[in-house]
Amino acid sequence: RxxxxxxxxxxxxxxxxxxxxxxxxxRPNKLKYLGFGFYYDTKDKKYCARPHASSIQRFKRKLKQLTIRKNTMALNERIRQLNQVIRGWINYYSICNMKTHMMNIDKHLRTRLRVIIWKQWKVPSKR
Known part of the structure; x- marks a missing residue:
């Protein structure tokens, strides 16, 4: 009614x-709107925006696609593409609270890049 x-x-x-x-x-905390989710901040007594869980998963899948080891591309090109994706995502969700999500993603991405560099270095001519 x-x-x-x-x-x-x-x-x-x-x-x-x-x-x-x-x-x-x-309620806003059960809503997904344009990739945003919402939560109630008990300290400020208001609803705040954050990236929705499905948006974060889609972002992680995109980063994983760009950091596959078997993908042969120069490291500079790979970092340039990663920067484009990350910059676009952060600019879109700039009004959100996402510090812990970004710290976890950053930690995981650094590990994946380290593995790629190790894989590129580990060839018989470089040993």
């Missing part, structure tokens, strides 16, 4: 079309 009145108001007053299959009323 509440949903119908809100939908009716949005469609008639604002002149917008409401997609009933996508639209629902819920």
């Amino acid at each position: 509440v949903m119908y009145t809100i939908t009716k108001w949005i469609e008639h007053k604002l002149g917008l079309k409401v997609n009933a299959t996508k639209t629902h009323i819920t």
